[in-house]
Amino acid sequence: MPEPSNEPPQPPAPPVHPHPATLRRLERSSGRLAADAIARMDATLPWYRAMPPENRSWIGLVAQAGIAAFTEWFRHPETPQAISTDVFGTAPRELTRAITLRQTVEMVRTSIEVMEAAVHEIAAPGDESVLREALLVYAREIAFATAQVYAQAAEARGAWDARLESLVVNAVLSGEADEGTISRAAALGWNSPDHVCVVLGTAPDGDSELTVEAIRRASRHAKVQVLTGVLGNRLVVIAGGSDNPLQVAKALIGPYAAGAVVAGPVVPDLLAATKSAQAAAAGLKACFAWQDAPRPVLADDLLPERAIASDPAAREQLVEEIYRPLEEAGSALLETLSVYLEQASSLEGAARMLFVHPNTVRYRLRRVTDVTGWSPSDVRSAFTLRIALILGRLADGDPRS
Known part of the structure; x- marks a missing residue:
């Protein structure tokens, strides 16, 4: 019987590529294709020429990574490739803000057109259709990858904006708004x-x-x-x-x-x-x-309801905007309004109690409206005026006021 071998098992030989000549040509042409793509972008895309050198260099790296990713795609057609990482991972995240989605689509289209135009030159005889089909599939995948990159950037930006806006709204409601709140609001477009x-x-x-x-x-x-x-x-x-x-x-x-x-x-x-x-x-x-x-x-x-519900701001507003102006306008207005409200809004009843003519009561009530903006003849306004009078009397009668 043969003796067992102590040598470690050898790894299986890598599979032979079905189109080795085309793969070798594609590998040799990758650098030239990237240079041609950048040259065409410079010649046909005005926004690319207007960009600062740093952004143009990042776009050039993206174009080179895209062509290198296609080469890897063609080398291993059976293995799914993470195109978004391979291609767009070479550029900083800020690039998605420097160039728009439309500009990125134009950049990808230009690179694909350069590669498509070179198919007959790169492909080995008889492999033209194979290379073109691989390029079409790759173009579809790179389009999806482009959309995914911008969608993720938009989602991240939207989530950040939502958190920022929530901070601003909460600061306003809690009474903690400051200059930092204004800065955050400005970042959200508040002018x-x-x-x-x-x-x-x-x-x-x-x-x-x-x-x-x-x-x-x-x-x-x-x-x-x-x-x-x-x-x-x-x-x-x-x-x-x-x-x-x-x-x-x-x-x-x-x-x-x-x-x-x-x-x-x-x-x-x-x-x-x-x-x-x-x-x-x-x-x-x-x-x-x-x-x-x-x-x-x-x-x-809702000032009267707020005042009854112990809202100090409403109480102060009723006193300062209704009671105090009437007090400063003379005791006749306060007395006439008080009697009129106590007499169930009756002009004649108030006139009898005050020993004046009803027209005098009518004139004084018009003066109340001019001074306060609230009409005693309106049921809702009369309720507000009555609450204001009560609060004003309580304020005057409180030794601490």
Whole structure:
């Protein structure tokens, strides 16, 4: 019997390429093909000529890597190749921002055209159709790889922008907005409009990204800038470029879920938007107390409900914007308004209590409207005026005030 051999088993011989002559020609021609592709790009693509030398050098490396990847593809047609890594991995990630997808497609098309034009020169006799077919398959794969690279870059950019926008919106709502917030907003395209307001409401169920995109479409139609996000169950929109918050809220109301939508007052800039956000949040909390509230509704129209719900800003606003101006206008206005409200909004009843003519009461009530902007003859305005009078008296009667 033969003695067993102690020699290690030899690895199997590599498979013989079915088209060795064409492969050798392709390997020898790779450098020339890359140079021809770069020369054609320089001759036919104006954007390539206008680029700085550093970016042109990176594009040249991508073209060389693409042709080298095709050579490897042709050498091992049975093995799937990671084209996106082989070709685009030679360039920095910033290159996807330096050149657009359209420009990348033009670059790839130019390189493929140069390779296709050289098929008859490179292929061994009888291998022309084989090489051309391999080039067509490779062109399809490189097109998919190009789309994948830009899709990944867009997704990464979109995810980063979403996180950045969420930071800005949260800073405004929490009262922590600072110069860093303005810088982050500027990176998102916010160009510091003169008029800013915050609109709050309930976010709909489902994908929050779809809701945010719906807000963006509505804002483009309304010609306002927005920073938006879904925080918990609330849909927050910071809108800039309009001095009419109610009009802005009506234009953006579509994506909100059923329920109250409250627009805060207009403020001059993003740093002051916290005031608008806090007013809108307080209004959203107290809105259910006004069952007939319109949708959307201004936070300032909810001042009495907000004041009753212990919103200090609403209480101060009612005192400073209604009670104090009436107090400064003279005791007659305060007394007439108080009596008129106590007499169930009756001109004759108030006149009898004040021992004046009804026309005098009517004149003084018009003066109340001029001073405060609220009409005592309107039921809703009368309610607001009554709350303001109560708060003003409490402030005057408090020794600490």
